[in-house]
Amino acid sequence: MKFDMDFIAHNNNLSLMNPYYKLIIAILIMLFSLIVNNLIIDIIVFILMGILITLVAKISFKSYLKFITIPFIFSAITCLYLIFFTGTGEIIFNTHFFGIVVTDKSLNLGINTFCRVFACFSCLGFLALTTPIAEILHCLRSCKVPKIFIEISLLMYNTIFIFLDQLDRMRNAQETRLGYFGTKSAYHSLASLFTNLFVKSLDKSEKLQCALDSRCYDGEIPIYKPSKVKKDA
Template identity: 40%
Template sequence: MNISVDHYAHTNGLRNTSPGFKMALAIITMLISVLSPNPVIPLIIAFLMTLLILFAADIPASYYLRFAAIPVGFGVLTLVLMALFFGVNPLVTFMGLRIYSDGLHTGILVFSRILGGFSCLAFLALTTPLNEVFHELGRLGLPAAFIEIALLMYRSIFVFLEEASVMYNAQDSRLGYSGIKNSYRSLGLLAGNLFIRSWLRGETVYRSMEARCYQGTMPSIRRQSIGAREAVMIALFDGLLLVGLLFTSKGVIF
């Protein structure tokens, strides 16, 4: 199996933990991070969730750094742009560029919220398979038709990627990308045939499901619900964060 988010979601150290517990922990903590008026709490959340990902879920640090590179880069870009172009009180001028104090403060807050929110979503994505996430949403009242469509779409993504990989490797083994001209020609052929190949593979997958008595529902392994011990852990973890949120919102910290 390819080293991917889906792979780690099925093999991490928290695989057998209740998906409801992981979803509740990630969603409640993310809401606290987004609602925080101060960057301290989101940064603490990002640090704590990263510890859970690396040590409790046993996700390799090298993979997690690559996984977080794009959102962190987006957050840094947002911070720089807000510091340079948003605000009315110049803090310092460097090489003709003005850094505004209020823009810098807002940029730091947005950056911290991005880190906090992303770490919560990363915790959920890297520890809980998507079918279990949708199963829990179904228990909360999400329509069954919506869940089935979402799961089929999720499966189709892997079919699409597999077809693209097979076609690219076949072209590359025949020197299809040996030059700029050949690369454009091969890329055009790949794009033109990919939709048709993916459509045919999708039809094959659906017929296979029907042959195995598919009747519009995709059963999943039922895992335990949130227990008393897990509920207490969520209450303590997010309760302490809420206390910190109250202190920082009143200007006691930072």
């Protein structure tokens, strides 16, 4: 099964909790770990958020792992770069290769950065996994975040799913015709996949514009704020 973040956000133990609380919890803890800048605190925050996500919100551990894999890879690469290519100070490991060395300062910096990134990321993950996007956007709106940001994220959010779906279908079509056997053909297939996706995206955006215009769009997406649900009929 594919990882469906939206489904998780709608179906967990915390999805009905007031989104403002969740937003405040996530942002406060994130700011806290950023300001304090302490390795131990970062690790505690990460563990705390892990507990909130898996035990309190009852999101399966597997989904959470999937969710953090990609950011893990990215931050690991960044931090490896930091460890090997920056910093001065006492050399603690010498690769004897183009003079690349690990110093105590760079090691420190790398590990610290990694932990901070992960502490902050787990806060955001908590928010993203427990709160449906529509509610987050509503919160941001009432926090007076500029409209343009909200409109762009709103449109992006929805098109991401269409985009991924399209990507999936095109890749399946290519794989059906053995497009990814052999390095050369894989590069070629990948290139045409992205070209095509780009052209299709442009086409889609034009169509969306037509559809919005047909419903009297005037450059600003209006806000729908229904009064509290009336349980009649």
